[in-house]
Amino acid sequence: MALTTGTSQALLDAQLELWHTTFAYVKSMALKCALNLRIADAIQLHGGGATLPQIIAKVTLHPSKIPCLRRLMHVLSVTGIFSIQQPADDGGEQVYGLTPVSQLLVGSSNLTPFMTLVLDSLVVSPFLDLGAWFQRELPGPSLFEMKHGQSMWDFINQNSAFCALVDGGMVSDSSFIMDIVIKERGDVFQGISSLVDVAGGLGGAAQAIAKAFPHVNCSVLDLPQVIASAPAITNVKYTAGDMFESIPSANAVFLKWVLHDWGDAECVKILKNCKKSIPPRDAGGKIIILDMVVGGGKSNLKHQETQALFDVHMMIMNGVERDEQGWKKIIFEAGFSDYKIMPILGVRSIIELYP
Numbered sequence: 638m639a640l641t642t643g644t645s646q647a648l649l650d651a652q653l654e655l656w657h658t659t660f661a662y663v664k665s666m667a668l669k670c671a672l673n674l675r676i677a678d679a680i681q682l683h684g685g686g687a688t689l690p691q692i693i694a695k696v697t698l699h700p701s702k703i704p705c706l707r708r709l710m711h712v713l714s715v716t717g718i719f720s721i722q723q724p725a726d727d728g729g730e731q732v733y734g735l736t737p738v739s740q741l742l743v744g745s746s747n748l749t750p751f752m753t754l755v756l757d758s759l760v761v762s763p764f765l766d767l768g769a770w771f772q773r774e775l776p777g778p779s780l781f782e783m784k785h786g787q788s789m790w791d792f793i794n795q796n797s798a799f800c801a802l803v804d805g806g807m808v809s810d811s812s813f814i815m816d817i818v819i820k821e822r823g824d825v826f827q828g829i830s831s832l833v834d835v836a837g838g839l840g841g842a843a844q845a846i847a848k849a850f851p852h853v854n855c856s857v858l859d860l861p862q863v864i865a866s867a868p869a870i871t872n873v874k875y876t877a878g879d880m881f882e883s884i885p886s887a888n889a890v891f892l893k894w895v896l897h898d899w900g901d902a903e904c905v906k907i908l909k910n911c912k913k914s915i916p917p918r919d920a921g922g923k924i925i926i927l928d929m930v931v932g933g934g935k936s937n938l939k940h941q942e943t944q945a946l947f948d949v950h951m952m953i954m955n956g957v958e959r960d961e962q963g964w965k966k967i968i969f970e971a972g973f974s975d976y977k978i979m980p981i982l983g984v985r986s987i988i989e990l991y992p
């Protein structure tokens with residue numbers, strides 16, 4: 638079919654779509670730059686609204702790049718990270734403000750560490766080889782291993798700076814989402830006297846649960862190199878171990894952003910170990926999972942697109958975002974009798990499993 642079939646407008650609209658997707662990474666890189674330069678903090682320091690000279694006074698950049706910063710702010714504003722208020726008079730300066738999006742990048746429990754992890758060059762660079770990865774047989778090396786010569790877990794184990802980046806990113810996500818979980822569905826923790834957060838990292842989620850439900854005996858299981866950096870706090874107990882070997886006993890097991898890291902066979906192994914560590918259903922035993930159920934929640938385009946992007950992103954470590962069928966497969970294969978999906982966390986869900 639000749640390229641010129643169709644109206645000129647239809648062709649230009651199609652080209653626009655193509656350009657929009659092709660250049661989408663520039664949007665991510667502009668955000669990464671804003672995080673590096675701490676632009677949101679600079680605006681926050683000015684009470685939530687700042688002109689370019691006021692931002693420049695607070696960030697480190699070479700004076701020759703000032704006009705470039707204006708262009709970067711343009712991208713960040715048209716894409717909704719910051720707002721722009723036009724000057725009242727001709728000679729005035731535009732005022733950049735925080736939007737609900739950039740408000741998530743400032744303050745005490747902000748999401749900057751998680752975004753910094755996802756946009757780190759160690760995480761971004763493997764995706765340049767996605768096409769080559771598709772030509773190799775599974776299981777084979779993950780995208781991360783193809784690029785960096787080691788699985789992500791081995792790399793984390795041997796690189797303390799990257800380990801800190803991962804753990805910090807996870808803690809920031811946990812503080813954010815657990816506030817919402819506790820507010821919206823705190824009932825999932827009712828009636829539990831003990832809970833183990835399996836592969837709980839530095840315990841961001843366990844700490845939030847322990848704070849909201851002081852009667853719940855909370856503990857975290859993670860690998861020794863992670864537990865070595867655990868905070869010294871009294872209301873959460875930290876245990877070094879391997880979830881593929883055994884899991885400490887508790888009323889309930891919590892698994893946040895763990896199963897999407899693994900293929901089905903590994904998930905079944907983890908879930909079987911979880912099942913061994915909890916009492917039967919009539920004694921209150923259950924597994925609480927916080928992860929994505931593709932197709933769950935709202936059905937708008939941004940929601941669907943974000944879930945699809947997350948799924949491909951998990952190829953970095955041969956992980957997967959599962960739809961309900963995918964979840965059902967591993968849940969029943971691990972011997973659970975029933976499950977309940979609560980799609981109340983935006984693109985993520987809470988899933989309860991009953992023995």
Ligand SMILES: C[S@@+](CC[C@H](N)C(=O)[O-])C[C@H]1O[C@@H](n2cnc3c(N)ncnc32)[C@H](O)[C@@H]1O
Pocket residue numbers: 790807808810811835836837838839841842858859860863878879880881892893894895898
């Ligand atoms: C994506 S992070 C999730 C951390 C935490 N659940 C959260 O959402 O904040 C995955 C965690 O799995 C842990 N992990 C990986 N292999 C493990 C194993 N064999 N046993 C226990 N934890 C493991 C990692 O150290 C890491 O903390």
